[in-house]
Amino acid sequence: MPKTGAVSDDTMLAARPVASRPRRRVWMLGPALVAGVAYLDPGNVASNMTAGAKYGYLLVWVVVLANLIAWLVQYLSAKLGVVTGQSLPELLGARFRRRGPRIAYWLQAELVAIATDIAEVIGGAVALQLLFGLPLVVGGVITGVVSLLLLTVQRQPRTFEFVIMGLVAVIAVGFVAGVFVAPPSASGIASGLMPRFEGSGSVLLAASILGATIMPHAVYAHSALARDRFATSTVAVPRLLRATRWDVSIAMAVAGAVNVCILLLAASALTGVGGTDTLEGAYAALHDGVGPVVATLFAVGLLASGLASTSVGAYAGAEIMHGLLHARIPLLVRRAISLIPALLLLAIDADPTQALVLSQVVLSFGIPFALIPLIALTARREVLGRYRNRVLTTVAGVAASVFLIVLNGMLLVLLTSEA
Template sequence: MPKAAAVSREATFGARSATSGPGRRAWMLGPALVAGVAYLDPGNVASNMTAGARYGYLLVWVVVLGNLIAWLVQYLSAKLGVVTGRSLPELLGTRFHRKGTRIAYWVQAELVAIATDVAEVIGGAVALQLLFGLPLVAGGVITGVVSLGLLAVQRQPRTFEFVIMGLVAVIAVGFVAGVFVAPPHPHDVVAGLVPRFDGSGSVLLAASILGATIMPHAVYAHSALARDRFALTQLPIPRLLRATRWDVSIAMAVAGAVNVCILLLAATALSGAGGTDTLEGAYAALRDGIGPVVATLFAVGLLASGLASTSVGAYAGAEIMHGLLRTGIPLLVRRAISLVPALLLLVVDADPTQALVLSQVVLSFGIPFALIPLISLTARREVLGRYRNRVLTSAAGVAASLFLIVLNGMLLVMLTAGV
């Protein structure tokens, strides 16, 4: 956005009245909690469960680091939407003057969206199979149909947020309960905070965890969610940004705690047990080792994560298409089309857990394409005016981007060399 436009928007916000009170503060929360459901999708579950089952507490530090980076990324994304009144895809669409550039960028973003759908639909299908014995293909179709119903509610943003937050509560209970039944030893948890790897397999899982934690489509979606929520608000920008920091902090605290608990549960209850590299095997091990209640809660949490995150993913995909290609298709039609790749994988009987983990690796390679433009735009005076990033904030964003790019490079070299 041109500097004059940013200043005009700030003046408009400043001229409006700013009411206060608990109700107003609660009303400002929500966009981050919706975007944050992307950090609790079945890809997270598969990556964290696999990491804990294979390597114990080794990669706890990756989950924690990923969540810290996610806080910075999601706040910057929301700030972009609040201050400019436009989403990240919209701003990129105006800056990519060549149509070919916009199309190329959209293609990579669309591949990320497809990878997201694969994880979410397969996760829901696995959960339905564990709970009710349904075939995976039937479970995938049911997950897709239910997600269509959730998207129909999206026309009423606040209702959509409440539905998603309700599913987040179910997810949290489902995945955290097992840690209270079989708590890890504090010494082991602390040891897992020391950064280190153990061969190419651990690097692969680290990239998968980061891809599942720092979701590119969540970056695109959050700027749009914040834009839509505060488009007609009467509050000044500084207050909106303070509320946004609280919103992001709450969302990331919930997501981070749940993700750590998933890994700790696997490290405590599944490490060294046979057949726990799959979600089905993990469910069986939890049922036999801790009890059917914990195993059922795990499956219910997995189902809720698939339903919630697939709806947010479809919203993000529609925003990406609209912003970059300046066109779009009805959200429900898009959702139906994007189900096809995931259902095809289920039809050909691909290994569900492996597909989930690899989908997160695809997401990790899409991170720089979302993160680098976000850091660049939020650091520009002509875009955010006096709300542009401070030097330390931009430095932290650059460091995070470099870390993710280097990690992905290491992964690519190791896989190519067959290490």
């Protein structure tokens, strides 16, 4: 597999021989399912729950649109890793000629990684408090320690994938079960598919949903996960890309369904109920209105979400530093350091749900910095050769980037006018 990230001869890209014994496509699934856990983190839960509780079905269209954009983004990220044998941070690091811009780009990417960690650790801490009554700081420490244990299997990609996929199954059951107990309104869902906003609060939540769904660190991580998984593969590139499309489709279908179900559950069971704009309030309302089983499953799903996503976030942060600064620190050390901001917020009694939602807004502002370079690189022949984007793919990527930038601009104007 080429390792330079700049290929001018298409035949080099297809030179990987086909394995003498055909491998089943299922063997090639996994990287997207791991990266996709970023779309099921506690930030998604907080954003979607808050949106459903406050605005009912209004923002269903945002969740659906975000998932469609996410499919395109994650496929392009994986394709970049499969074809070039390098991650997006590595390719960008090689293209920044001057140290200053490279460090500036790394700083914003690290800010995104920190915001991700805050959401994941706080989510795990809230879940442990709901389930066992633990203080938030203690729950945050436990979440961090368990995530460190999960990272010990990261050097074995297949084992790591199975662990994460097991947690994804728990997340799906935990968040989807309530929809069958409290079915949403069909007419409400239909109305929620019509794009519209109701005031600056709904714009803020839309940006939060987009930031939680289209995760910048997932873009960086997916290219690295694909690179690591297929680094020694003897399967031809076209077949790997076909399997990758299936991998991404399955991952995004799962993530999209769960996210929609979270919002629908809140819209059907929590709209108009006081105090449901927090995770704790939502849990209490579910417990009283839908039943203790659904409420407990919700808390278990939230805990699995925090544990799984924090491991993937740490992996992404390490790849960002390696690719842009050409430096590595031990993954476990990095994870321990990245816990500090989240634990500080818990220690000063910051509102957990508000911190989660605002962390997703920070992520939404980091999206263009990951998405624009990704679209640009995957459209260039010298990077991907004959596997570069088709014109329609590039147009779709540009349109998604423009939409996200405009939404963030609206958000900034609205927040400034209300300050």
